[in-house]
Each structure stands twice: as C-alpha cells, then as structure tokens.
Amino acid sequence: MTQAQGRLETAAPAAIELRAISKAFGPVQANRDIHLRVERGTIHGIIGENGAGKSTLMSILYGFYKPDAGEILVGGRPLTIADSQTAIRAGIGMVFQHFKLVQNFTVLENIILGAEDGRLLRPSLSKARGVLRRLAQEYELNVDPDEVVENLSVGHQQRVEILKALYRQADILILDEPTGVLTPAEADHLFRILEGLRAEGKTIILITHKLREIMEITDTVSVMRRGEMVASVRTAETSPEQLAELMVGRKVLLNVQKTPATPGKPILEIRGLRMADAAGVERLRGIDLTIRAGEILGIAGVSGNGQTQLLEILGGYPEKGSTLSGEIRMNGVPLPVAGAACNAAERRRQGLGHIPEDRQAEGLIMDFAAWENVAFGYHDAPEYGRGPLMDRDAIRRDAEGKIARFDVRPPSCDLAARNFSGGNQQKIVVAREIERNPDLLLIGQPTRGVDIGAIEFIHKRIVELRDAGKAILLVSVELDEIMSLSDRIAVMFDGRIMGERLPGDTTTGDLGLLMAGVDAAPQTQDPPSREP
Amino acid sequence: MDLNTVLQILDSAVRLMTPLLLACLAGLYSERAGVFDIGLEGKMLMAAFSAATVAALTGNVWLGAMAGLLGALMLSAVHGIASITFRGNQLISGVAINFLASGLTVLLGQKIFGLGGRTPSLTPGAELEAQVGPFRAWLSGIMGPDTAGWLTTTPRMTGITLPFAETLGNVPVIGPLYAEVISGHTILVYVAFLMVPLTWWVLYRTRFGLRLRAVGENPASVDTAGVSVTRLRFAAVAIAGLLCGLAGAYLATGLSAGFVKEMTAGRGFIALAALIFAKWRPWGALGATFLFGLLEAVANRYPNLDLGVITVPSMFMNALPYILTVIILAGFVGRAIPPRAGGEPYVKER
Amino acid sequence: EPALIFDLGGKFDKSFNEAAFNGAQRWAEETGGTYKELEMQSEAQREQALRRLAETGANPIVMTGFAFGDVLNQVAPDYPDTQFAIIDMVVEQPNVQSIVFTEEQGSYLAGIMAAQASKSGTVGFIGGMDIPLIHKFECGFAQGFKAAKPDGRVLINYTGTTPAAWNDPVKGGELAKAQISQGADVIYAAAGGTGIGVLQAAADGGILSVGVDSNQNHLHPGKVLTSMVKRVDNAVYDTFTNGVEPGVKVMDLKAEGVDVAIDDNNKPLVTPEMQAAVDEARAKIASGEITVHDYMTDNACPVQ
Amino acid sequence: MEKMPKWADVLLTPLISLVLAMAISALVILAIGESPWEALTTMIDGALGSSYGWGFTLYYATNFIFTGLAVMVAYHASLFNIGGEGQAAMGGLGVALVLLSLPLPHWALALPAAMIGAALFGAAWALIPAWLQARRGSHIVITTIMFNFIAAAALNYILVNLLRPVGSMDPASARFPNETHLPKLSDMALSLGVEWGKNTPVNISFFVAVIACVLVWLLIWRSRLGFEIRAFGKSEPAALYAGINPVRITVIAMLISGGLAGMMAINNVMGEAERLVLNAVEGAGFIGIAVALMGRNHPLGVFLAALLFGFLYQGGGELALWTSIPRELIIVIQALVILFTGALDNMVRVPLERMFMAMRKRGA
C-alpha cells in the first residue's frame, strides 16, 4: 500500500496479517479494505479518531464480529475466525475497551469461564488458582482470586482481563485503549508488563489515542481514518505531529488559545459535601470547592474517584438511595442537596447547564430526533410551547439555529440522535447547554469520543462562555485537556480533593501523583486552598 | 390444630407446591440464562394436555409423560426462536404462548375426543377403554396380548409408598411425618424435590452452570470466551420446557386424572412470582413454592377463617396467594435483583 | 325448526348445557327432526344470537342459563310470534316460558342419601365459583343431611372467584382430600369441570361422592353414591316436542325435574333403608309436608 | 441513514407478519379438518358483510381501542401493563356505582359522570402496581397480573354480596336507569333516516374511543407530559439528568393507562349490558396488549389494530355460531397474530431491511 508498509515486510511469516478486510454495520462502513501486518515479538500501535474502526477491526480479529470480506492469516497460515473460540485456539487474546467480565462472579470464575477443563468446576478452579499464582508472580499482576469483580477497581478489572488472556496462553495480545482508565503510574506498570511479554516473544497490538504512549512503547504503528488504514510505519521514523496529521487528515492545533482568567464573585460554593451510595460506600468524603464567575475549574482524576457522583449531585440527580450531607450554594443561594426539591429541572431554572459525562446514556435520547433533543431538559421552557402543549415549530426553529451555529453534520433536524456520529452528537448537547447561557456550566468529559476538529471547536466555545463571565466546572480524565483548558486544577482521589494546582505551576507528573493519591507538595494540601 | 391436621395440611401443601416448584425451577433456568419467561403457564397447560391425551390414547402414563415433555418443548422452541434467534420481545412471546396453549389445547382436544376440550378421565372405565382399546389391539398384534395389556393399563401415576413407611409410622412425630407427608406421593413429586439440589449443583458446580449464569449476567463475556450464547440460551429454554412438561404431566396425570381446559388456573404466574420471591435461587424456589402451597392448603382447610371477631370470607381466602404475592413483592423480603441481562436479547451488531 | 342456545360454558360442560344438548339430541333422534344450536362466545352475543335465531324463523327458541334473562326480557317483545323458553330464570313475557328447577329439592334428597351412607357423620360440599346459584345446591344438601343426621357436620368449600373455578380439577381434588382428612366420607360436588377432580379424589380416597346435573354415576362405578340430576334434557325435549306454554314451569321433584339418579352403577350402594328414606322424603316434599328452603329467596340458609 | 422507509416499517412489516399469522392459522384450520376458505368467508361475511356485522365489529373494536390505548400509554413509559383486564373490570364497578347511586336525568349527563367513575376506578387499580414499581422496584408485570386476580375476587364479592338485587340468581347489578342508557349508533342512524346496524351494541362510546385516540396522540406527541413519558421510557438515566422524576412519571403514566382501560366500561357495561355482570371484560384487557403492539404504539395504529381484532372477534364469533369450528380457534388466531407481529417482528423486518439496503445500493 504505502511506501512505509513496504519497508516493514520481512521474510519470516507475520504473527498476524489482515488482507482486504471490510465490515459494515448497516449503513455504516466501519472497516474498508484494511491491510495490516504485525511481526512476531513486536508491539504494534494502532491510532485513529473515535469511530475510525479500530475496535471493529480488532473484534474481527478476535472473532467477535464476522468480516464482510477479506482474509486473515495467523502465523502465515490463512484462518477463518468464525468465533472467539477459534481466535483463542489460534493464540489470540483480547482486552476489550469495555471489559467483558461478569460483575458478580469472582476473579477465578471469570478467568476460567469458557476455558474450563471438564464438566465439573472444582478441578478447573483449583488448577486456575495455581496458574494464577504463577502468572501473578511472573508479571506482577496481583489480584485476589476470590474477590468478586464488581468490588475491584477499574485497574484491577483490567488485570483480570489480561490474566484471562494469559491463562488461555495467548501469544498475540490485543489491548483496546487500556490506559484510558489508568493513572499514569498504573499505565507505566502496564507498559512494563507489555515489555516483559514482548521479551518473551509475544506479539502485542495496542490501541490508544495517546500519541505519547505510541512513541514510548510501540515498535510500529498504524493509523486509521474513517474506516481505512491510511499508514503503517516504524515508530522510530515518525513524529507525533505527523501521526496527528495522518489521523485527522489536516494540520491540527493541539493547544487551546485563551487569555488569562479574570475571576469575579463566587458562583458555586461547596462545603463539606459527603455522599454514601445505596450500598453505604462513601463516594465523596468532604468536598470543598469554590468556582468564580469567569473561570474554568478543571477536575482531574482517574475515573471512579467520585467525579461522576459530584457532577450528578450538582446536576440535581444524586444516585438513588444515596445519603448526602454538606452545603452547596449557587449565586449565594443555598441549594437543597437531597429530597424532592433537589431536582435537575429546578437546577436548570436557577441557571445551571450540564454537559453530562455520558452523552448517549444521559445527555440525549438516542431515538429522539435532533430537534427533540434540543428541547430535552428544557421542554418546560415557556418559549417551547403554550400551556401543556409543546410548540413544535418554535422548537424546530430554535434547533435549526443551534445546528447551524454549531456546524452539526448532517444539518438535519429530523434525524434521530442515534444516527449522528459521536462528535456531532456531542455538538448537539454542547449547543443545547451553552446557548442557554447558564451561570454555571458543568462539563463532564467534553471531548470523549470526539474527533480532533470538533475538540478544537468545543474548547473554543467553552472559553468564550468563560470570557462572558460564567463559571465552568470541567471534569475530564484527559490530563492534556485539563492542563490546557483550566484556569485552576483540582485533583480528585477517592472522594476527596487531593490538592489544587495552577496549570502554570504544575506538570503532568505532579498531577499524576495526586491522581494516584500521593501528595508530593503537602504544603498546599491542608486545608485545601479555597481562594484562587 | 392437632398434629394430624398439621400433617394433612403439610401433605396437601407438598402436592400443591410440586407443579409450582417444577415451573419455578423452569423459570429459574430460563431467566438465569437471561430469557424471561411469562409463558410458563402456557407450557404447563400444553404439557398437561399432551400428557393426558397420549395417556388416554395409549393407556400408558409414561408415554403420556413423554408427550407432555414434547408438548412443552415445542412451545419452548417457539419462545427460543422468537426471543433468541429473532431477538423478539420476550414478554410478548410469552403472552402469545399463553394464548396459543389455551386455544390449541381445546381445539385439538375437541378434534381428538369431542368432549369439549376435556380428555377422557384417566381412570379405568368405559370412557377410557373406548380410546385405549384400538391401541391395545394393535399392540397385541405386535407384542402379544400379555405385554400389550401390561403396557396399556397404567393410565395415571400412582403414589409410591416409601420403604419403612409402615414400620416407622409408629415412631412419634417423625413416623407420621414420614408416612403421611413424605411417603405416598407420585414419582414426580420426588423428582421435583430432587431437582432442587440438582439444580443447585448444576448451577454452582458445573461448567454448564457457570456459563449459564454468566450468559444471564453478561452474554458478551460468554461470547468473547468463545462459548455460543445462542446455544446456551436455547439449552436453558429447553430445560425450562422439560421442567414445565413435568409440571404439566403431574397436573394432568398425577394430581388429577385427565385434562380439563384451562386447568393450570394461573399456577404459571404464581410460579413466576415465587421465582422473584426466591431471588432466582434453587433453595429459595423450594421455600417460596412451599409457602404458596401451604397458603393454598390452609385456605382449603379453613375456607372461612374464623378469627373470632370477624370471619374472613372465602373470596378473600381464595385471593390470598395473590395478595400475598403483591405484599412480598412490595419488598418485605428485600429487593430482588434479576439477572442483569434478563429480558434483553443479545445483540452484537445494531 | 326449534333452536337451542347454550350459555358461555359451552355444550360440553358436563353440566346443564350438556344435559340440554342431550335432550335436543334425543328429540332429534326420536323425531328425525333437525334443530339449530348456538354456543355463546361473549356477553354481547347473547342478544345477537337471540335476534338472529328469531329472524331466521326458528321456533321455539330454548336457552340455558340465568344470564339470558336480562336480554330475553328486552328481545322477546320484539318477536311476538316467536316462542322462547329460558332455563334457570324467570322472565315474565307473554311469549316466554320460564323453566326453573328446584335444585334444593334434589340436593335435599342427595343430603338424605349422604346422611344414610355416611359413617363418620361428616360430609362435604364443594362448590365451583362462589355465586348464589351454587349456594342453592349447598343449602338443599345441608337441609337434607341435617334432617337425617341433626348432629352431623357439613364441610363447605368453594373453588374460587374467577371463571377458572369451574375448570380446576386439581384444586377440586385437593379440596376433596382436605375434606376427607377432616372425616368427610361423602362429598357432593357442584363445580363443573372442577367436580371431575372431586369425584376422582373421592374415588381414590375410598369414600363416596355425589355428582351433579347430569348422571355422573358412571364416572366411577360403585364409588359415586348418586348424582343430583337436573332434567334439563327433559325440559328441552318437552319444549321441542310440545312447544312453549307461556308462564313459569317449575320442574320440581313432582314433575321429575330434579331427582337423585339410581342406576346399575350405584345400585350396590343404595341400601333398602336408604331407598326408603329417599322415597319417604320425596313423597313428603311432593305432598308439601316438607318444604325445602330455597337459598335464593332470602340469601340465607336455615341450617349450617 | 435509516435502514428502510417509514412506510415499510409501519405498514409493510406488520402486514407481512399478519399474512404469515393467517397462513399458519389456515394450517391449523386444515389440521382440525375444516376448510380455511370457508372459515375466511364466514368471518368476513359475518363481520364486514352487513351493517349488522359492522355494528358488532365496531362494538368490540371500541373495547379494544380503550385497552389498546391503555397498554400503549404505559408502553411509552416502558411499563408493560398486563393489568388492563383488572383495570377494565374495576372501571365497570365505577360505572355501576355512579349510575346506580346518582340520579342522572339524561345520558348526556350520565356519560361524563360514568366516564369519570370508570377512569377513577381503573386508575386506582393501576396506582398500587405503579407505586410499587416506582418505589419498590416490584416488577409491574407480576403485580398487574396479581391485580387481575384480585380484581376478579373483589368484584365477585361485591356483585354477589353488595350489588346483586335480592332474589336475583344472577350475580349482576341491577339495571341502570333507563335515562342513562347510551344512544346506539343504530338509533343515531335511524334519526338521520338511515337504517344501519339494527340491534347491534355499538354505541356512542365508539366516538368517545375515537376522541380518546386523538387525545392520546396529543398527549404523547404534542404535550410536555408526553415528551417526559417518552423520554423516560427510552432512557431512565437521561430522564433523571433532565429532571424528570421517575416516580412521578411512572405513576402518572400508569394512572392514565389504568384510566383508559377503565373507560372501556362505558362501552361494555354502560353501553351494551346496561348493568354490571360478572366477568364483563372477557379478555379485552389482554387483547389490548396485542392491539397496542400491532398498532406500533401509535393511536392510529391502535385504532386500525382494534378494528382488526374487532373483526377477528366478531368474525370468529360468527364462525363458532354457524360452523362446527370451536371458538377456541379465535384464541389461536389471536395468539399467532401476537406472535408474528409482536415477537417474531424481526423475522420479517430484518430481511426487509436487507432488501431495501440492497435496493438503495443498486439505486445509488
């Protein structure tokens, strides 16, 4: 294909070779005529925008999806991978982007599932226990084999997935965005393991969005764009800028342009906010935060440390059955933290906007048309209707404007949200929330699953809102995004604010330590600084 | 209430709970594998009809029982094809199966026997003989009159007296308990009770059970482990069919002697409620169905419960199991968490 | 051409619809005539069926079941030339004959027999759906039984409150077993399809049972003490043969409208004393010396 | 972007499913030794061949419109209301109590009063399952089934012991006063000088049902409440995010649903029987499920599906009246219609989608 690929070819049979793979989901062409060659004993990176088709390609390799066309060679021999069983037998293991674990099974049960040794469980379990102990020592992958998976942290769940693959004696290990859920330290640990595996002669395919990781660990890298494989090159012979350009198809500005903040009066004040979920587990252990008009407060942290709960509580819909205490004030007015008065609709009336973390599950009704989604959450607004009835024309006019201003593609009001691409779905949510001109905007993972071009656009609009004197609370797991967008950074760990930093005064390493619960600069920790 | 009364009520409860228990375990297999099943009622009815029909035509209850299993299995296949293969709505499929059974049984019954959907009574007599006669004659031609006669004179299940029931009967408390309550039921009662530990063992001690539970919690985990979700779910639905088949056969050939239209009378729904009450666990199923059986037995024994101040009318006593179900579901036994993938067809590609 | 309409239970209900069907069949066989028959599918069809039959010229039109009463009252005046007969209900119209049965009298005789046959002094009654009509059977039975055994005991159960109560032999059997365990040794079932389970359980349990409506003695020869027969077949047969005489026709003991069935199947069970007691009671009822209370008149039963 | 045109989705798929269901039904009829063709003609003739047949078809359809709408409204909130049977039965009680206790001089007054009674009782019977679902997570499918049984028991008790006139054998209430009798469609036609549907039970409730279709359409697709119901039904987390209270919506949707089911009583109890009889609902609550599903949960679809089931009911009734085919055949046909249009939907839809995709590819 490309010149780069030509140079990769060697005499020995490749561990994996894909030829002319295509796959469509209904009208969506997820993979188109893909060729890929991965050499034995190497780490091969795959990058590409969201929706580029990376996961689909790997799922085909693993027998989860069947390709519409194309051929797969494993170890030089053609193989029809009809199901995952075939892939496993061929020595392929995969750690999915969304883990495929049975939440209420123990680690051990999850490991042997599908790889049992006989009809009875007991022998399989005891054998697996032994193997697990050996693997744990060999690769520093410690997990309690008898712990129920839902009680494990995400990082540990990932370990279980890796152990599952190793238990099945995988020679070729596919990892789909493994570091998205890890702290920098955990990610480093994972990379050490991967290097160890490579040293043993195993082959690894690593999907990631993070160019830094590609440069750090891979031997070769392939770039996908809109379902096609646009390049395969040796990592040593390329650069992040070149990769980014290959990914998006044009030059990208990786930095946000913004002027220094001019914070005004406090908009949101949180004091001693505590929350225990329905099971009684403390998710927030005393949060103190202040956000002022005209500033962006970024909250960094590995997901699962209480950010979701914080956003939900502020958004007015704390988890069912949870117990809450503490104080929240908006524009100086105390807000109810629990009970019937604590309601998302009421919060919106008080001037709150909210771009939720999970747009597909929360921010949109996937089966509703775009125009209906523009009214979603504001369907009670007086301009959207008369009395109990809604005014479709008014809403549609409004929606058309928003769609045009936010360059949603295709610019169709009647298309169901499900049929927009992820980035455009996110634009609908962002348009709806930002154009309401809220005093306080909560943003969770604004650019998750959004292509680089749209990221630029969304970032610009967030900064504009700040410059209009609004307060913004930004939660993101992407450190780069936090660093470039925030005026002030708070790091959450285990339901607490571990510390606050100014973007100019900190490094990713420093933040990474905080995210792991280690405070390298204790002087700022106690009490948490409330004044900017 | 003396000991004897208690024993009689318990004895009755055991009989009444047996079809519930079998149906409940049927639901358990199906729902543990992620396929909801409100068609238990229909499958039981179909099984009761098939069992009674074949027993009436052949004079052999074991052939009848086989037919019962087949009848229920057929409806299971419909449910499987609708909800697994074609990923249809499992509730709707269940509703359709209930209608189908209720119509087909009468239609076929009327066609075969012309008794308005009833089968002949399975007690030796002229009505039965008219049906069995030709079959016996035909069989005699093949294997001789003795064998044929022997094969065609067990139209319904009879109770089994367990060993030592007589001798132990004199031991206080335990003796009568053994002799009255435990001994003397038809074989399917013992099968039903043995199904409880067996189900527990299959579910928690075998590879099949592990996979079954996994497919009801997260089918993708099973799929990516290289095991077929479809095959597992079909197996579970088939087992559910077999158990419903036993329940139906017991109703028509064990507890009563013949089929009467709509004879399941809502037991499938009670079994479903018991399943939720049992939180989808085998031993829980035993406890829940025993409770329902006991309630009905008590209501039978005390049709107008005289509480001194007021007399509870029989209509209330008859509705008691339903009222109690609602009260139980209202969460007085804690929230029951169904299998997480329950009710959802497994869809890989949209 | 005469016509017969069955109530919702359908003509094979093993009960009075079936008896009506048998009467019509007998007429057809004996006279070689033909008749129209209809089975109800829903409440709304009652009127439809009546009118359709009347318009096609059927005459007389016989219908079974009290549920037709209300509709017939509306329809009959519209077809003054058509003759109607309704069983189990009184409808006062010039072209309607109302045929009612004194089930309490037949049940009374069954009670007498049960009292004679019972050794334990305890007998049982199992009704289907808990409605007044069935209480009429219950009350007559209890009166007869108590008349013969004043200190005896009658156990009473009803199967349920939904139409399913007519079709639950399992429950019927279980109720019978519960009564047996309380000492009942004769059980009277007035419960449609549910009764099949009662008779079965009684036969299995080695006690006697009493059938209802049709002669059910043959179901378990030697184990069914008797059946309280309601000669709906005779009523239909008579109407088909002789036409309708407007007014109320009471099919009581005297008119052989109700009786206890004694045939080859239960002969051995009927002792001479029993036969004598029944005959005596029958005569006394016929002569008016004994009046059996009808539950329907005041919703109450003098004995309990 | 859509896989196939909307008309194919809402019309073609159910139509093909229906044809399949009918084909299997024909096989069943053959299996019991009867002629499917004769059966079909008897049904069509009996149900649609005369104004008389139409009168009954429309009467049954009216029942099914109400119960179908009831299932539909709940379904949009993703609640599966199997309790239409009990709710409609309770609606009947509401109608009877209103008409027997209030001195209403004219049907024009009696109708709204009875509607309120019917809706209130039906809604009340749906309230407890709704509340239990919303608050306690008790599965509404099970609780509504239980409430059907409980309603039957309660109604039996009330009819036999409280509402039955003394001396009547019939477990039924007294007749409603003559002034409250609803005008029949045949009377209305007659006053226009047309002889139509003489002696058929279809009455003014049919128009109420049609109006109910329009109102439900307005509710679901044009009102803020409907927006909330649909949003909640599609995604509970999203509803929470938008400030839609799940308990409130669950309860409201079920109240409306139960109210609609209860309103059926103005047709069968007030319009037809003119008194409350035991088991007056006769399974219409369950048919409502099929009607809603076949009607793709849209009022227009519900209306059409109710007509179809009205046809099946009346045609099937005629079948059983005039041929030797047992009436249970109708139940089998209904089951097959539910199975094919409801549960085996994808069997037809997926190949159709493929066909349309292939056509589009070729066209493009």
Ligand SMILES: Nc1ncnc2c1ncn2[C@@H]1O[C@H](COP(=O)(O)OP(=O)(O)OP(=O)(O)O)[C@@H](O)[C@H]1O
């Ligand atoms: N199961 C599915 N059914 C239908 N469409 C799908 C399915 N899985 C993926 N797609 C579509 O296929 C395309 C490629 O998706 P895929 O998940 O492979 O992308 P990706 O490169 O892994 O993206 P991400 O970075 O978000 O993981 C997208 O448009 C997606 O919407």
Ligand SMILES: Nc1ncnc2c1ncn2[C@@H]1O[C@H](COP(=O)(O)OP(=O)(O)OP(=O)(O)O)[C@@H](O)[C@H]1O
């Ligand atoms: N005890 C059982 N009862 C009913 N069905 C069963 C039982 N055990 C297995 N099955 C069915 O048979 C299928 C094959 O099961 P089995 O465990 O023999 O798989 P296998 O051929 O050994 O495959 P693998 O290599 O994955 O272990 C299962 O998926 C299940 O559907």
Ligand SMILES: [Mg+2]
């Ligand atoms: Mg992916």
Ligand SMILES: [Mg+2]
């Ligand atoms: Mg194996």
